[in-house]
Amino acid sequence: xxxxxxxxxxxxxxxVRKGLFQRVKGHVNAVRDVTVDIERGTTLGLVGESGCGxxxxxxxxxxxxxxxxxxxxxxxxxxIRAEATERxxxxxxxxxxxxxxxxxxxxxLPIWRSIAEGLSIHHEGDASTLWRRVGEILELVGLxxxxxxxxxxxxxxxxxxxxxxxxxxxxxxxxxxxxEPTSALDVSxxxxxxxxxxxxxxxxxxxxxxxxxxxxxxxxxxxxVMVMYLGxxxxxxxxxxLFNAPLHPYTRALLSATPIADPKLRGRRIKLxxxxxxxxxxxxxxxxxxxxxxxxDRCKREEPRLKPKGDASVACHAVEEGxxx
Amino acid sequence: MAIADQKxxxxxxxxxxxxxxxxxxxxxxxxxxxxxxxxxxxSLIVLAAVVLFTFIGPYFAVWSNEEIDWSVLGQVPxxxxxxxxxxxxFGTDDLGRDLYSRVIQGTQVSLLVGIIGAGIAVLVGTxxxxxxxxxxxxxDSAMMRTVDILLAxxxxxxxxxxxxxxxxxxxxxxxxxxxxxxxxxxxxVRGQTLSIKNKEFVEAALVTGVHPFTIIFxxxxxxxxxxxxxYATLLVPEMILTESFISFLGxxxxxxxTSWGALISQGASTIQYGTLWQLAFPLFFFVISLFSFxxxxxxxxxxxxxxxx
Numbered sequence: 309x310x311x312x313x314x315x316x317x318x319x320x321x322x323x324v325r326k327g328l329f330q331r332v333k334g335h336v337n338a339v340r341d342v343t344v345d346i347e348r349g350t351t352l353g354l355v356g357e358s359g360c361g362x363x364x365x366x367x368x369x370x371x372x373x374x375x376x377x378x379x380x381x382x383x384x385x386x387x388i389r390a391e392a393t394e395r396x397x398x399x400x401x402x403x404x405x406x407x408x409x410x411x412x413x414x415x416x417l418p419i420w421r422s423i424a425e426g427l428s429i430h431h432e433g434d435a436s437t438l439w440r441r442v443g444e445i446l447e448l449v450g451l452x453x454x455x456x457x458x459x460x461x462x463x464x465x466x467x468x469x470x471x472x473x474x475x476x477x478x479x480x481x482x483x484x485x486x487x488e489p490t491s492a493l494d495v496s497x498x499x500x501x502x503x504x505x506x507x508x509x510x511x512x513x514x515x516x517x518x519x520x521x522x523x524x525x526x527x528x529x530x531x532x533v534m535v536m537y538l539g540x541x542x543x544x545x546x547x548x549x550l551f552n553a554p555l556h557p558y559t560r561a562l563l564s565a566t567p568i569a570d571p572k573l574r575g576r577r578i579k580l581x582x583x584x585x586x587x588x589x590x591x592x593x594x595x596x597x598x599x600x601x602x603x604x605d606r607c608k609r610e611e612p613r614l615k616p617k618g619d620a621s622v623a624c625h626a627v628e629e630g631x632x633x
Numbered sequence: 634m635a636i637a638d639q640k641x642x643x644x645x646x647x648x649x650x651x652x653x654x655x656x657x658x659x660x661x662x663x664x665x666x667x668x669x670x671x672x673x674x675x676s677l678i679v680l681a682a683v684v685l686f687t688f689i690g691p692y693f694a695v696w697s698n699e700e701i702d703w704s705v706l707g708q709v710p711x712x713x714x715x716x717x718x719x720x721x722x723f724g725t726d727d728l729g730r731d732l733y734s735r736v737i738q739g740t741q742v743s744l745l746v747g748i749i750g751a752g753i754a755v756l757v758g759t760x761x762x763x764x765x766x767x768x769x770x771x772x773d774s775a776m777m778r779t780v781d782i783l784l785a786x787x788x789x790x791x792x793x794x795x796x797x798x799x800x801x802x803x804x805x806x807x808x809x810x811x812x813x814x815x816x817x818x819x820x821x822v823r824g825q826t827l828s829i830k831n832k833e834f835v836e837a838a839l840v841t842g843v844h845p846f847t848i849i850f851x852x853x854x855x856x857x858x859x860x861x862x863x864y865a866t867l868l869v870p871e872m873i874l875t876e877s878f879i880s881f882l883g884x885x886x887x888x889x890x891t892s893w894g895a896l897i898s899q900g901a902s903t904i905q906y907g908t909l910w911q912l913a914f915p916l917f918f919f920v921i922s923l924f925s926f927x928x929x930x931x932x933x934x935x936x937x938x939x940x941x942x
Contacts, residue, residue, distance in 0.1 A: 370840045404840055412833035415659055416855040426841030459658050475837065
């Protein structure tokens with residue numbers, strides 16, 4: 309296996325403080341034990357509904373939050389550990405493209421300064437080489453090089469997202485996290501950004517972690533898909549298999565909720581009852597059991613572990629026991 | 634209708650200027666909007682005229698501000714009235730000194746107090762507030778509680794006490810005003826910082842490994858400056874009012890120095906003798922300057938609207 313990024317048992321909890329003395333009154337379990345390998349040159353899609361810990365995981369990976377537990381290895385070398393306070397410098401080859409292109413660029417700086425910020429921090433080259441590099445990168449993402457001294461408010465949402473991609477690319481990263489890069493864009497522009505990312509991946513042999521709650525987008529870009537629910541991984545499978553034969557009842561519910569244009573092709577909708585439980589007080593046993601149509605007594609007591617089944621891995625007692633209805 | 638027309642005009646202007654290659658920063662846009670605001674633009678001209686007057690005015694003065702015109706002494710209500718013949722363009726004060734020169738001097742002192750007070754607020758308040766807001770947590774709590782405590786002290790009392798203990802001097806006045814002027818600014822800046830620091834461009838800078846203080850100066854402070862500029866222009870008249878109040882009480886600027894507050898105080902005390910000009914001239918400059926500052930602040934607020942991105 310040629311795994312570029314190995315995520316080992318990452319947990320992230322946030323303390324909940326209340327009252328006059330800000331005493332810790334519990335923890336939000338934003339990410340609960342995520343373990344996954346991402347192979348070089350592939351795209352891992354990460355799906356899940358709002359608040360399931362997708363973005364928290366992304367922020368742990370780029371070092372914005374230290375993980376509460378676990379370790380991340382990059383090219384076999386550990387780069388982020390629970391105890392370490394500082395990222396090791398190799399982590400600069402992990403970059404991120406943010407969700408909202410309207411807030412991810414400093415409105416007071418011309419875009420070339422936003423793009424070149426990473427390079428200038430690492431003191432690489434003088435002003436003219438920086439400038440040339442910015443021009444190259446802008447062309448790579450499909451913007452005219454003379455756009456460099458314009459300001460963010462002079463660009464459209466799609467163009468801004470291209471600038472966001474340029475900022476990530478200028479560091480020559482091997483691994484890029486795309487944190488819902490298309491969710492703030494119009495549908496027509498979404499496709500442009502997705503195709504840009506795919507093209508760049510091929511040209512530069514990039515490895516991507518693509519976070520989205522839009523399954524159609526994931527289907528378009530991902531080689532492997534990871535489904536998260538309430539901070540935990542419920543299913544990891546090759547994309548084709550996940551979309552054709554989803555295993556976990558949550559994945560099936562998610563897929564059945566995807567809008568399909570042709571009414572004849574629409575299958576039976578699986579409607580999930582209830583709300584996403586609170587991550588401060590997750591339900592005992594399988595966290596999905598209050599909403600799961602297949603839940604039995606075992607699901608209420610025992611938390612399922614992620615177990616391989618064929619090419620996929622799934623965390624579900626029902627799948628394990630072969631209960632499907 | 635007028636608003637709609639204005640909007641259409643703005644829109645069409647944007648359409649026609651969109652082809653420019655050179656980028657236009659938010660500041661340039663803001664200045665354009667500011668100059669379109671007639672009240673603010675007129676106020677800027679008035680204020681510039683007042684400042685210019687304090688520099689050019691002395692060349693036309695016949696009397697200095699300290700000279701006593703012995704010929705009018707004792708007959709100020711009749712001989713001290715404003716006239717070109719005597720060279721007392723604004724008349725004389727109760728002691729026969731030329732009010733024209735005194736008003737120029739008072740204007741200089743008052744504007745200086747206002748600008749220095751607001752300047753300290755901008756420098757100290759912005760930095761203090763940005764650091765407190767950016768680092769958050771305990772640092773924030775400690776820093777902002779300090780501000781709360783300082784704000785809870787009645788500052789006029791402290792100012793008067795300072796002037797009584799260390800003597801009445803302009804320097805002491807600056808120190809006293811400087812001590813309190815930055816508190817409100819620190820609060821405002823801290824609040825703005827809290828909202829800016831959660832923007833993704835700050836996270837992006839953090840991911841690339843930018844030092845926290847560099848982030849504060851490169852990303853946070855420039856995005857704060859709109860608010861700071863507005864608040865600072867509104868702070869200038871506040872400082873002038875404070876100084877005027879102190880001087881009105883007789884504690885501020887001392888003879889032979891003077892300020893708007895001191896002049897107005899003297900003018901008010903002699904009003905029953907019919908020497909109305911002694912109140913009218915300093916009051917005129919005081920009022921138009923304060924109005925100008927408020928209108929400029931208002932115009933800046935509209936021009937630097939934080940909603941515009």
